[in-house]
Amino acid sequence: MMSVDEAERKFRDSPLIIRDPALNGYVRSVLCKLEGPAKCAAVRLYLVRTPDFNANMAPNGAMQVWSGLLLRTRNEAQLAAVLGHEYAHYEKRHTLALYRELKSKSASAAWLAMTGVGLIAAIAMESDFFRYSREMEREADLAGVEAMATAGYDTREAARVWEQLREEMDATAAARGTTSRKDKDKGLFGSHPPSAERVAYLIEEAGKMPGRPGENGLAAYRAGLGPWWQLFIDDQLKRNDFGAAEYLLGQLAASGWTAELLCARGELFRRRGGVDDLARAEGFYAEAVDKVAAPAECWRGRGLARLKLGREAEGRADVLEYLRRAPDASDRAMMQMMAGGTR
Amino acid sequence: MMRMGKLMLAAGLAAMPTAPALAGWKLVSHGAEVKVAKSALGVTPSEDWNRWSTRPIAKGEVWTLDGAGLNELYFVSGLAAGETLFKDARKKDAPLPKLPANAQLTDIPDFFESSERVGLNTSAFELIGSEPAKLGGRSAIRFTYRYAVEGSALQRKGVATATLENGQLTLIAFAAPETFIFNRDAPKALAVMNSARF
Amino acid sequence: MLKTAWKSALLGAAAVACAISAPVAAKGVTREDFSFPVDGKLRIAVFRPDVQVGSLRVGGLDEANAEWTESARTNIQLAMENAASERGASMTFLGDVGGADGEALAAYRGLFQAVSAEIVQHQFLFDPLPTKTIPAMPGGKGKHPGLDWTLGPGAARLRDVTHADYAMFVFTHDSYGDAGRKVAQVVMAGLFGVYVPAGVHIGYAGLVDLRSGNIVWFNTNFAIGGDVREPDGATKRVRELLSGLPSRDDPEGKK
Numbered sequence: 001m002m003s004v005d006e007a008e009r010k011f012r013d014s015p016l017i018i019r020d021p022a023l024n025g026y027v028r029s030v031l032c033k034l035e036g037p038a039k040c041a042a043v044r045l046y047l048v049r050t051p052d053f054n055a056n057m058a059p060n061g062a063m064q065v066w067s068g069l070l071l072r073t074r075n076e077a078q079l080a081a082v083l084g085h086e087y088a089h090y091e092k093r094h095t096l097a098l099y100r101e102l103k104s105k106s107a108s109a110a111w112l113a114m115t116g117v118g119l120i121a122a123i124a125m126e127s128d129f130f131r132y133s134r135e136m137e138r139e140a141d142l143a144g145v146e147a148m149a150t151a152g153y154d155t156r157e158a159a160r161v162w163e164q165l166r167e168e169m170d171a172t173a174a175a176r177g178t179t180s181r182k183d184k185d186k187g188l189f190g191s192h193p194p195s196a197e198r199v200a201y202l203i204e205e206a207g208k209m210p211g212r213p214g215e216n217g218l219a220a221y222r223a224g225l226g227p228w229w230q231l232f233i234d235d236q237l238k239r240n241d242f243g244a245a246e247y248l249l250g251q252l253a254a255s256g257w258t259a260e261l262l263c264a265r266g267e268l269f270r271r272r273g274g275v276d277d278l279a280r281a282e283g284f285y286a287e288a289v290d291k292v293a294a295p296a297e298c299w300r301g302r303g304l305a306r307l308k309l310g311r312e313a314e315g316r317a318d319v320l321e322y323l324r325r326a327p328d329a330s331d332r333a334m335m336q337m338m339a340g341g342t343r
Numbered sequence: 344m345m346r347m348g349k350l351m352l353a354a355g356l357a358a359m360p361t362a363p364a365l366a367g368w369k370l371v372s373h374g375a376e377v378k379v380a381k382s383a384l385g386v387t388p389s390e391d392w393n394r395w396s397t398r399p400i401a402k403g404e405v406w407t408l409d410g411a412g413l414n415e416l417y418f419v420s421g422l423a424a425g426e427t428l429f430k431d432a433r434k435k436d437a438p439l440p441k442l443p444a445n446a447q448l449t450d451i452p453d454f455f456e457s458s459e460r461v462g463l464n465t466s467a468f469e470l471i472g473s474e475p476a477k478l479g480g481r482s483a484i485r486f487t488y489r490y491a492v493e494g495s496a497l498q499r500k501g502v503a504t505a506t507l508e509n510g511q512l513t514l515i516a517f518a519a520p521e522t523f524i525f526n527r528d529a530p531k532a533l534a535v536m537n538s539a540r541f
Numbered sequence: 542m543l544k545t546a547w548k549s550a551l552l553g554a555a556a557v558a559c560a561i562s563a564p565v566a567a568k569g570v571t572r573e574d575f576s577f578p579v580d581g582k583l584r585i586a587v588f589r590p591d592v593q594v595g596s597l598r599v600g601g602l603d604e605a606n607a608e609w610t611e612s613a614r615t616n617i618q619l620a621m622e623n624a625a626s627e628r629g630a631s632m633t634f635l636g637d638v639g640g641a642d643g644e645a646l647a648a649y650r651g652l653f654q655a656v657s658a659e660i661v662q663h664q665f666l667f668d669p670l671p672t673k674t675i676p677a678m679p680g681g682k683g684k685h686p687g688l689d690w691t692l693g694p695g696a697a698r699l700r701d702v703t704h705a706d707y708a709m710f711v712f713t714h715d716s717y718g719d720a721g722r723k724v725a726q727v728v729m730a731g732l733f734g735v736y737v738p739a740g741v742h743i744g745y746a747g748l749v750d751l752r753s754g755n756i757v758w759f760n761t762n763f764a765i766g767g768d769v770r771e772p773d774g775a776t777k778r779v780r781e782l783l784s785g786l787p788s789r790d791d792p793e794g795k796k
Contacts, residue, residue, distance in 0.1 A: 013647045015467050015491035015498060049466045050493070067466070176438070235466040238457045240440040271453060273443035308445055330472035334449060334484060337475045368663075370671035393670045408672065409690060410659025497651035522652045523693030523754070 011046065011062075018047040018067065018228075026224035027065060027083075030076055034084045034147040043087075051235045053165060055082050057090040070225060071232040072164065074251060076217025077148065077157035084144030092139060141198065142205055149211035157216055159202035162194040168247050169194075175243025218255075233264050242272055262288035263298040270305050281305045296325035300335065307338065316340055368393040371406060376540070380404040382420035384479065384513060387538040390531055392416070400430050406535075414519045414528045416535060422512040428458040437461050442512055448484040449473075451505045451512065459490060467491040478506040478513065479539040489521065500525040504536045515539065568785035569746070569760025570664060570688045577789050583630035585748070586705035588650055590617055590634075591712040594769060609770045616775030617713065624779050628788035633705060642702045649692060649699055653710050656690050657745055660759050664688065688759060696754035708751055713744035713778065715769060742766075746782045758786055 011017070018024070024047060032040035044062045051068040063086060073079040141158070148155045166182040173180040182194060222229070233252070236245050245268050253261045262284045269281035285302035288294045303318030319339040323332060371377055371392040376385045380402055395405040399417075406416040419428060424446070427439040440457045443450060452470050460468050468490040476485035483506040491498050503516035517532035519525040577583055594609040618634055625632040638646055663670045673689050699708055745761035760782060767778030 013496040014493060015496065016465070016493050050464075051466055235460075238453075238460050238468075240438060240457055240461050271443075271450075271457075273445060273450070304447075304449060308447065330470070331449075331452075331474075333474040338449060367668065368670050391672045393672050407670070409656075410663055410670065412655045412658050495651050495654065496647040497655055498648075520652050520655055522648045523695050524652070527693065 016049045018049050022226060023047060023228055030080050031083050033151045034080055035087055051239055055086050057086045067232050067235065071236060071248065073161060075157065076221040077153040078161045079221065080148050080151065080153050081144050081158035081161055084147035085140045088140040088143035089136065138201065141202060145202065145205045145209055149209040152212045152215055153217065154213050154215050155206040155209055155211040158206060159199050162199050164251065165194040168244050171243035171247035172241055230260060237264060237268055242268065259288045259291040259294035259298065263295055263301065266298065266301045270301055278305045278309050282309065296322050299325065367396045369396055379418045380420035383541055384420045385540045386535050389534040408528060413524055416532050417516045419512065419514045424510050428455065429462045444510065446507060446510065448482065448507060451484055452486045455503060463490065463492050465490060465492050476504055478504050478536065479541040481506040481508060502529055502533065569758050571787055572688045572755060572757045575757040576787060579789065584705040585625060585630050585632045585707045585709050586703035587621065587632050587634045587709045587711065590614065592617060594715045613769035613775065616769055616772050617779060620776045620779035624783055635703060638702065645698050646702065649696060652692050653747065656692065656756060657747060660690055661745065661761050665761050688756060690756045692749055692754040694754050696749060696751050700751035706751055708749045709746065711746045711782065713769060715742050744782050748786065760785055
């Protein structure tokens with residue numbers, strides 16, 4: 001598979017590859033729990049900083065996991081469901097079969113992808129490349145559930161991954177005033193359509209192979225993602241997809257709103273910028289700054305929101321508080337101007 | 344392999360599949376004031392530039408020294424609330440953010456960052472810093488940034504100056520590879536920004 | 542769609558260029574006043590050639606294509622080494638370099654690729670930049686664009702890493718199957734109703750002076766000959782790619 005190797009060679013140098021040993025080590029450890037140390041050691045794992053939900057594994061053993069996926073799987077069991085699924089595609093040589101079966105219809109897309117230029121984009125946009133047949137998807141799903149059960153995870157989490165994606169697509173559509181694309185097998189999730197059928201058979205399968213109910217590895221997952229968590233949330237906030245961001249923040253806050261999450265929600269509403277949005281943003285920031293160890297940016301955000309709402313004195317005070325808490329802020333001069341002082 | 348400036352890319356997309364994006368460049372001579380982006384904004388460059396004869400958006404204009412992938416100077420003048428910074432080429436799948444109605448100068452780096460992230464389909468975008476500045480005598484914000492796009496090992500750096508008047512955005516942004524080109528050409532781009540007059 | 546559409550546009554442009562004016566791309570362009578120094582050893586470091594051979598045909602990607610790419614890489618390297626020694630130069634092919642040196646090489650490789658894209662567009666594809674248009678040589682007609690691009694003096698870092706005076710970058714891309722033909726055909730049929738021969742065979746090569754960082758020579762060809770899967774074909778390919786590359790006894794690259 002020389003051509004795949006060539007693509008990987010280019011890909012390796014990409015500035016989008018996350019090289020942090022801790023995060024790479026954590027994701028690999030989940031794969032190792034599922035597949036055992038020998039198989040897992042042979043996988044070349046690439047974490048890619050790109051905010052879409054995707055993972056894939058090429059026939060040469062190179063696995064990509066995108067940061068948008070790590071933001072969207074809620075716990076270790078859900079991550080395990082996806083990794084087990086992708087590994088099954090690889091082990092059952094589905095991808096290889098896919099290469100062989102490519103006909104002229106999708107050949108140009110695959111060819112473009114294989115040049116290594118825009119490999120991520122090509123896969124995202126031309127998802128024909130990794131479009132498995134329904135049978136292959138089902139086979140990989142079931143193998144994933146089996147691996148989860150053997151490793152001792154709660155297998156019900158597998159169906160949740162796809163349910164969440166469907167809910168997110170609904171949220172995006174609602175905020176944009178468009179029709180949800182959850183039942184269209186095109187677009188970003190094209191390689192893995194989150195169909196209702198898939199959710200149904202995964203629930204059924206989890207009934208047969210429950211694994212260890214309740215064992216979802218939530219704490220391990222939170223610890224494993226560590227400081228990247230905040231960065232992935234930030235990447236999502238800047239995508240201009242209000243509905244998805246609001247949905248994901250709600251999901252992340254399932255076990256309680258932290259100062260960081262409240263602040264992020266404030267940013268989301270402040271940036272949309274309607275008058276109602278600003279008032280709501282101010283409320284979220286206010287809740288955030290009441291919590292212990294709130295980030296300095298919460299005061300910045302509240303100050304800017306208050307200034308826009310015409311509450312000059314309070315706004316300036318917040319901005320000054322931000323500068324006091326973050327004396328080395330990169331926007332210091334600009335914020336000093338907003339605070340009306342030149343100190 | 345090769346890649347074009349993002350604005351040309353969007354224009355090429357608009358023209359596909361019937362024509363490649365070869366539109367022609369016109370000389371902008373140094374030392375004389377020229378109006379840009381079909382507006383009252385005038386700038387006086389300190390050296391010769393090339394102006395792309397295609398407008399990336401109705402209120403935009405692109406200049407370059409060596410090709411837009413190497414040094415791209417992007418002018419936007421009078422962008423109104425609800426309009427996008429670049430051509431909204433993937434409106435359905437990845438719509439670009441619209442300029443908010445009540446924008447303030449401190450909102451512009453966020454608006455710019457989000458537009459670039461969506462337009463270039465990248466998360467490798469980082470605002471480095473911002474400070475108060477002037478553009479054509481008006482209060483402005485100047486900010487610097489760094490970004491990379493997938494498929495290339497190249498890091499690019501940028502500097503932009505923006506001002507708002509009656510809610511309308513005027514912005515001049517310069518971007519170039521961080522290796523050598525940015526440091527060589529940023530002073531030329533800043534000279535253009537500093538020469539702006541309304 | 543963003544990048545894939547752009548790529549199609551480039552291939553379309555390439556097809557247009559070769560259809561309306563193949564001769565332009567036949568020989569490379571040399572930077573004004575460039576010539577190799579008359580004495581001393583000429584050492585050229587070659588960055589890992591970017592070689593791809595039609596990985597898709599009807600029937601899909603298979604081991605046979607992997608062999609094509611592998612043999613093409615070997616053939617091209619051999620042919621280039623021969624071509625260099627004919628010109629009295631030595632070529633060293635760079636292997637994988639790690640650490641800070643590796644990062645510097647990757648950064649300059651990226652910069653060279655960005656510069657290449659601009660040279661191809663503005664020098665070879667009829668989209669000249671007015672600031673780069675210089676008066677024609679005596680006896681020439683009108684104006685012609687001059688080769689005036691540089692990676693900057695920081696490229697001397699590559700000189701320290703490679704111990705060479707010049708760096709060469711090579712790219713060839715072949716698609717023998719339906720895939721390339723399809724892209725080109727759609728564009729050409731849409732534009733001119735022109736028949737396009739099967740496959741895409743494009744390549745470019747550039748030479749960088751590692752003291753100044755200047756691109757001193759560049760060539761690209763959108764209908765390049767030679768079947769790189771065979772040693773003879775690779776020799777033909779390399780001859781066409783390096784066509785017009787100056788040498789000491791032929792400073793203007795006429796041979």
